[in-house]
Each structure stands twice: as C-alpha cells, then as structure tokens.
Amino acid sequence: MVYLRSLFLIIAGFAAGINAKSSTGDSVLVIVEPKQQDNYNLFFSGLKEQGYDLTFRAPKAEAPALIEYDVPAFAHVIVLASETKVFARDITPQSLVQLLAKKTNLIVALSPKQTPLTSLAAEFSLTLPPPGTPLVSYFPAREGPANVIPVSVPAKHTILSPNLHPVWFSGVPHTIGNNPLLVPILRAPAESFASETDGGSADSLVDSAERGGEGLWAGSQQGLVTGFQTLDGSRITWVGGADVFSDEYAKKEVSKGVPSGNLQFARDVAKWTFQETNVLRIDRTTHNRVNSTESLDQYTTNDQIEYAAYISKYDSKTGNWAPCTCLKDLQLEFTMLDPHIRTALLPVAAEPGKYATTFRAPDRHGVFKFVINYKRKGMSFLESSTTVAVVPPRHDGYPRFLSAAWPYYTGAISTSVAFFLFSAVWLASEAREKKAKGHKAE
Amino acid sequence: MLSLHIVALLIAGAQAAVLTLQSPRFTVTSSTGAQLRSEPISLARPASIPVTLEKDDVLKVTFQVIEKGASKGVQPHQTFLRFYDKKSGEEGIQPIRVTNGGKAKFELNMAKPPLSLPPTSDAPLQVTLLIGSPLHSPLSVALFDLVVPASQPAPVHPDEASFHPLPEIHHTFRPEQKLPPKPISAIFSVLVLSPWVVLLGLWAQTAPRVPHLLSPSILPFIGTLGAFQGLLVWYWADLKLGQVLTYGAVLGLVTIFTGKQALSKIGDQRVGRK
Structure with a gap:
C-alpha cells in the first residue's frame, strides 16, 4: 500500500515536472514553532523552488506523525524548534534515531537551552557546553552583540559551494569527537569561545579551563555545523543555532556591500543532508x-x-x-x-x-x-x-610435457614399443618347439 | 542581556578604547633555575627567533593589560593564549588569569604540560595572545613561535584508517618451479633408450623371422594390440578417462576375439594340428 502510494508520488512528481530533487524523496517535515515559521521564509521558499514538498508541524502538535505503521512518513525532517523543551509524544531522541535507521535525513538545530535534543547530540560524539553558554567572539571589531558572529567559510569544502561569503552565526558550539562518521561543515572562529553573555567573568573562564577535560569551549577545533553520515547512508546535520537559516541573517550584510553567505550555506547544507550532493x-x-x-x-x-x-x-x-x-x-x-x-x-x-x-x-x-x-x-x-x-588447478590443468620428465616419457614409450614389437615377433614367428624337435631329430 | 550589550556598545563607541600591553616579557628558565632567555615582547611583530623549550624548561609570560593612553589596568573578559600547529591544524587555547589591575602571569612548565597544549610534532606552535572585551576593540598579538618536544600523537578512532586510502598489499607468490636444463633431460632420455642397443644387437644375431606376420589370423590381433598402445598414447596426450574407458571397452571386445583366434591358431600350430 505504502509502496503503491510512493509509486504514485513518483509518477505525480514526474507529471508535475519537478526539476531538481533529492535522490531519496521530496517530502520534508519541518518542526517549527508556528510563531517563528515566518523567520525562515527565504530558506523554505528556496527548498520549495528546488521541488521539495514542505509540511509544517508545531512541536507540540500530534499530527502528522513522523513514523506511521513503522514506515517513516517523510523523506527528510528539519527540526528548527531548538528552544522547545517539551515535544509531542512521538518526537523523541529515540524516534529521531529510528528515523535515521530507516534512512530518513535530519537537520537538527540546537540552542543554548537544555532540550531533549541536546542530550541526543552527545550520542553523535558532539559535546555541547553547559546550558546558557552560547558562542561569543569579540573578533573582528564590529557593531552588534558579541554572540552574533560572522564565521568565514572554508573556500574549498566537499559540501559547500566554493568561495562563500562569511556566514552569520549565533548559537552553541560543540566539540567534535574523533568519530570518523562526523563531517565538520562549519568550524568556529579561532578567537571565539562559549561563555555566559551576561555576567560571564574572566575568572570563570580560567576556572572552567582549570577544571580540565572539556572545561572550556574555545577555538577553531569546535564545530558550529556538523554533519553525520550513518553507515546506512542516512545523514543528519547538527546546526548550533537555528538562526543560521533565518531571513534576518540571510539579509544581514557581513560588511558594507558584502551580503552574507547564509542563504547559499543553508541550501548547501540542505542539499548535502537531503542526499542531493555527494551521493x-x-x-x-x-x-x-x-x-x-x-x-x-x-x-x-x-x-x-x-x-x-x-x-x-x-x-x-x-x-x-x-x-x-x-x-x-x-x-x-x-x-x-x-x-x-x-x-x-x-x-x-x-x-x-x-x-x-x-x-x-x-x-x-x-x-x-x-x-x-x-x-x-x-x-x-x-x-x-x-x-x-x-x-588449485584441476587434474588436467597442470602444465604438460615438461622437459624434466622426458626420460620418463621415453622410458614409458620405449617399454610400450618394445612390448608391442615383442608381441608381434612372438606371434608372427615360427614355433620354437618345432625347431627344437627338429634339432633333436637331427 | 541585549540592553547590556547596547550599553556596552555605546561605551565602546564613545570611548573607542583600545587595549594595549604594558611591559610584556617572556622568560625561559631551565629546571635548575638558570635563566636561558629573557626578552621583551614586541606588539608589532613576533619574535624572530623561535622560543625553544626542552623537556623540563619553564616558559613565563608576563604583561599588564591597560587602556591605551591611560595607566589604569583593565581586566578583559577574554585573555587567551592560542597555540596553533599550522601543519597538523591542532589548536589549544589556554585562558590566562588576569587580576583586576590587569596584571597577568602565565607559566608553561614542560615537565607538566597543561591540557590545553595541543599534541605537537616537529613543527613549531604559533603562539598568539587574544584579548577580547565588550568594552574595547579586540587585540590579537602574535607573540612567538614555540618549539616544544614532540608529544604523543592525538588519539585516533580505530575506524579512522578506513576513511583514507589504505596501504597497498601485494601477495607474495611462491617461486616458480625450476626445471633442470633441457640438454640434461635429453641426455638422460637417450640413456633410457640405451637398452634398445642391446636388444637390437641381440636380435641382429638371432635374426628372428616373422613368417606369419601377414596371416589373417595373427595380423588383426597385432593390429588391435597396436591400437591399444595408440589409445594409451592418445589418452596421455588428450583424452579424458571416460573416453578412454569407452574406447578401451569397445577395443577390448574386438581384442578378445582377435586374440582368441590368434592364440588358438598358434596353439594349433604348436601342437602340430594343421
């Protein structure tokens, strides 16, 4: 039944002449607070132009379900509700992992708030700083709060378009474990660090570093946007802050006259996650x-x-x-x-x-x-x-007529020939007994 | 929170305050306490000679953070030393404790390296001082290149190797079997044929006569015997066992009759029944 339906969808897709799409399906579920839905209009319309079929769902709404009768209802899921602490019953870390196992691709946004998804990130070898400590950077000197940071994008990257403009980011960093399934997409600037924006003191930073381990989240080894590809091939991208996809940052200029790279960056991330590129x-x-x-x-x-x-x-x-x-x-x-x-x-x-x-x-x-x-x-x-x-070679697969065996071949052949000659002479000769009798008679 | 930032910005904008370092200096002492090197740090460019630390040496960096044009010390929010290995991309960040008066002292004891020091190879670490504060414009000072003894390499995930091209593996084959030189095989083949000299020599003396060779009762038997020999040579050269057994069975039937006829004929001759 489901198969028939998906077949119908494929046929409908062809009929509609959808130009560009994912290799695994076009249906996308976006879990976003209805109030914030309009913040991401550019990102969503970009996806729609590409031929995706977006369905929106509030984090606490019961429908549409993620998994129906053990079959994922959508090919891709975007969780932009990064600050929601209580989700509907079927949106749990376990169900997201289940979706991944059933080859659904996910984009999950995080925030400095502690949510069920924060603990899920740890299962993907991403370690988040304590709640309430977003990424802060005083570099470069600029107007605006310290936790809205322009991040330069690597010029050459397997996932991103070449030579993107810097991307505005605000959210949490994470340290990237050494799990090779992780694909770092965007790393934090070297001068940035995670800190409480208000009341964060210099001494508390030193203290947290002295505590050892992962006491301090700082420097370019941290990730901001990190992908993860499961062994089955499904992909999940962890985004440190949902604002990367927002219209505000897409329109915000990095410097005078230079637009930010957010929109293209968001598209590239979605393209990779939704199995369009590098497949x-x-x-x-x-x-x-x-x-x-x-x-x-x-x-x-x-x-x-x-x-x-x-x-x-x-x-x-x-x-x-x-x-x-x-x-x-x-x-x-x-x-x-x-x-x-x-x-x-x-x-x-x-x-x-x-x-x-x-x-x-x-x-x-x-x-x-x-x-x-x-x-x-x-x-x-x-x-x-x-x-x-x-x-090994079959009985007749070995080399024949070896020169080392010539004496054996000649021996066997000469014995055969001798036997044949002897038989012929013995059969064809006259009886010897008769001769012997003849001698005696003489 | 936002209002605090706006206030901060307003202050920053109004004062356009720039931070600077007063009397920045680094010292290298050996484990015995002997001073190996002590130099002031230039804010304009990093030290031209890399700072080298041996196993037990201690590096000390001292400075005071002040506002430019004022002598009052400042405690910035962010005072980090960044160690960066350009070759491997490994990076370590070490926050430095700054007093309210802006005085800072950092000690790096190589006998007990801090966790923030990244895994090092033979490439030098670039050491940068990063000072950031909501009230001032940020300051980044390249201090010097630091050469430290190579550390253990960073731990690698066991599956990491399979994400890179693996070393090629070539199978080591057993050596080809060696054959003796052909002339030797030929000489021994001739040796094997030597009894023929004896046989033919003796036959030449006895000169056996074959009067019955073409007799119709003997010739078929000799012929079938010859055919058998031929079949075996054919088997050796080309045939499979099944074929040989089939052909041999047919030939054997014929041989039984020709043999019986030939042998009974010879028997008759010997007994004298003609």
Whole structure:
C-alpha cells in the first residue's frame, strides 16, 4: 500500500515536472514553532523552488506523525524548534534515531537551552557546553552583540559551494569527537569561545579551563555545523543555532556591500543532508579472466583476473544518475579473512564511470571476496562484496610435457614399443618347439 | 542581556578604547633555575627567533593589560593564549588569569604540560595572545613561535584508517618451479633408450623371422594390440578417462576375439594340428 502510494508520488512528481530533487524523496517535515515559521521564509521558499514538498508541524502538535505503521512518513525532517523543551509524544531522541535507521535525513538545530535534543547530540560524539553558554567572539571589531558572529567559510569544502561569503552565526558550539562518521561543515572562529553573555567573568573562564577535560569551549577545533553520515547512508546535520537559516541573517550584510553567505550555506547544507550532493552508488561490478568476458564462480590460483566496477553519481539538476569518473582513490581488496591483495581501482579513460584493475590471483586456494569498501568523509559510502572460489588447478590443468620428465616419457614409450614389437615377433614367428624337435631329430 | 550589550556598545563607541600591553616579557628558565632567555615582547611583530623549550624548561609570560593612553589596568573578559600547529591544524587555547589591575602571569612548565597544549610534532606552535572585551576593540598579538618536544600523537578512532586510502598489499607468490636444463633431460632420455642397443644387437644375431606376420589370423590381433598402445598414447596426450574407458571397452571386445583366434591358431600350430 505504502509502496503503491510512493509509486504514485513518483509518477505525480514526474507529471508535475519537478526539476531538481533529492535522490531519496521530496517530502520534508519541518518542526517549527508556528510563531517563528515566518523567520525562515527565504530558506523554505528556496527548498520549495528546488521541488521539495514542505509540511509544517508545531512541536507540540500530534499530527502528522513522523513514523506511521513503522514506515517513516517523510523523506527528510528539519527540526528548527531548538528552544522547545517539551515535544509531542512521538518526537523523541529515540524516534529521531529510528528515523535515521530507516534512512530518513535530519537537520537538527540546537540552542543554548537544555532540550531533549541536546542530550541526543552527545550520542553523535558532539559535546555541547553547559546550558546558557552560547558562542561569543569579540573578533573582528564590529557593531552588534558579541554572540552574533560572522564565521568565514572554508573556500574549498566537499559540501559547500566554493568561495562563500562569511556566514552569520549565533548559537552553541560543540566539540567534535574523533568519530570518523562526523563531517565538520562549519568550524568556529579561532578567537571565539562559549561563555555566559551576561555576567560571564574572566575568572570563570580560567576556572572552567582549570577544571580540565572539556572545561572550556574555545577555538577553531569546535564545530558550529556538523554533519553525520550513518553507515546506512542516512545523514543528519547538527546546526548550533537555528538562526543560521533565518531571513534576518540571510539579509544581514557581513560588511558594507558584502551580503552574507547564509542563504547559499543553508541550501548547501540542505542539499548535502537531503542526499542531493555527494551521493554515489555502485551500479554493477564485473569480474572475469583476462581475455575473456565470462564471469566465473571459481578462478584458478595464479589466474590473471580482471575486475571492474561501474559507479554513478546522483545529479540533482537532472534527477538522474550519471557515470562518475570523480574518484581517484578507490581501492579493491581480494580477501580471504584478511585482504590478500589491495590494489587501486583506477578510472578507465575510455569508459566514464568504469573503474578497473587486473591482478594475479594468489596461489592460495579458498573462498575469496572482491571487496570495495569506499568511505570518505562527506561522500556516500560505497560497499560491494562478491564471493568467488579460488581453486588449485584441476587434474588436467597442470602444465604438460615438461622437459624434466622426458626420460620418463621415453622410458614409458620405449617399454610400450618394445612390448608391442615383442608381441608381434612372438606371434608372427615360427614355433620354437618345432625347431627344437627338429634339432633333436637331427 | 541585549540592553547590556547596547550599553556596552555605546561605551565602546564613545570611548573607542583600545587595549594595549604594558611591559610584556617572556622568560625561559631551565629546571635548575638558570635563566636561558629573557626578552621583551614586541606588539608589532613576533619574535624572530623561535622560543625553544626542552623537556623540563619553564616558559613565563608576563604583561599588564591597560587602556591605551591611560595607566589604569583593565581586566578583559577574554585573555587567551592560542597555540596553533599550522601543519597538523591542532589548536589549544589556554585562558590566562588576569587580576583586576590587569596584571597577568602565565607559566608553561614542560615537565607538566597543561591540557590545553595541543599534541605537537616537529613543527613549531604559533603562539598568539587574544584579548577580547565588550568594552574595547579586540587585540590579537602574535607573540612567538614555540618549539616544544614532540608529544604523543592525538588519539585516533580505530575506524579512522578506513576513511583514507589504505596501504597497498601485494601477495607474495611462491617461486616458480625450476626445471633442470633441457640438454640434461635429453641426455638422460637417450640413456633410457640405451637398452634398445642391446636388444637390437641381440636380435641382429638371432635374426628372428616373422613368417606369419601377414596371416589373417595373427595380423588383426597385432593390429588391435597396436591400437591399444595408440589409445594409451592418445589418452596421455588428450583424452579424458571416460573416453578412454569407452574406447578401451569397445577395443577390448574386438581384442578378445582377435586374440582368441590368434592364440588358438598358434596353439594349433604348436601342437602340430594343421
């Protein structure tokens, strides 16, 4: 039923001629306080232009449900209600994790207030400062409060558009754990730190640092916007403050005449989170002996094996998967328990999207696997495993007519020939007994 | 909270106060207390010679934060020393305690490095003093490059390696089997053939005659025996066991008849029944 419905949605989508969309679905649920909904109009209209289908829900409203009959009702969820402490019954940290497990993508905004989502962030290796301590920076000298900070964006980033203008930020920083599934998107300025804005004293900062551990949230190692890609491929982005998406910051100038990069930044973050960019897949893999095209279930030790993988990248502009020659460090492993061979899988110039290599099967027999396990931060993970057997040569597969065996061959052949000659002579000769009798008779 | 900021801004705007450091100085002392280096810090540019600390050395940085043009000390909200490793991107922030009079003293004892010191390699750490206050314009002073003994590398997540290209693995193959030189094989093959010299020599002396070779009862048997030998050579060169058994069975049937005929014929001859 659900399948039928999603099929219908796809057909409806095609009929409507929606141009750009996510590789996993267009329905988005936005959980936002109705009062604040108008603060994010530019962000929302940008999403709608891209072809997303937005549904709004107040944090305390009971409907529409996140998960219906164990099936997520939306392809993506944005939680902008960062200051809400009490959510409706079905919006819990557990249900958000469940959504991730069911391949729904999330954008979650945080705030200096302690909410259920604050504790969820810790499960993603993000450590937040104590409640009530937003990010503060006195650098650069500027008008306006110290907790509204222009953050310069890395010029080259796998997720963000190149050369974005600085982004206005206000909210909480977090320290980023060493979990490799985390994808830092925006880091705090080096001069910034988390502090109580009013009444925060210099001594309390020193005291918190002396307490050791994560006593002080300061410097460029902190994250402001951090993505996390689960092993299943679903993505969640933690945003230190919902205001990054707001119209106010999108319109606010960074310096005279220079617009802020917030709008494009928000789009880039949404594009990555909603599986529009950096989405790869393995279409198929092939393996065969060199000079043959037939895929075998078993190979002989020392065979020259040719392996190829066809990889596509999702193009959100056309909504199609296009062959991608973009990977430079793809590797193939030929493993039996441990990898016996690990070799680069290089793009084939003549065929876009094809990555191929040739290697000699190890002289060990057993059940082997061709394994591609490509994980890079910010890209979807590529995994493929094909099981084949590697066997010793069959009884007639060994080399024949070895020069070392010539004496044995000649010996056997000469014995055979001698036996044949002897038989022929014995059969064809005259009976010897008769002769003997003849001698005696003489 | 917001009103406080506005007040702060108003003050900042009215005074446009700029902070500066009075008598900034750093000293390096060894563990025995001997002074190795003591220099005033220039606010304009960092010290040209990097400060090097050995295992037990102590670095002391002292200064007083004052408003420019006034001698009164100021306690800013933010007084941080930033240690930054440009090569690895590791960074450590150390807040410095400043008294109400603006006096600050920071001590870095390498025998007991603070937690804020980032993991270091052989690259020097850039040390920057960051002073921020809601009432003044911020001040950032590059102090000097700091060379400290390399520390343990930062802990890495066990799965981190799989997010980077892994080292290539090549299988070590067993060496190819070595064959003896062909001339030696040929010499031994000839040696194996040497009994033929003896056989043919002896046969030449006895000169066996074969009067019955073409007799219709003997020739088929010799022929089938020859066919058997041929079949075995064919088997060695090309055939599979199943084929050999099939062909051999057919050939065997024929051989039984030809053999029976030939042997009974010879038997008859020997007994003398003609």
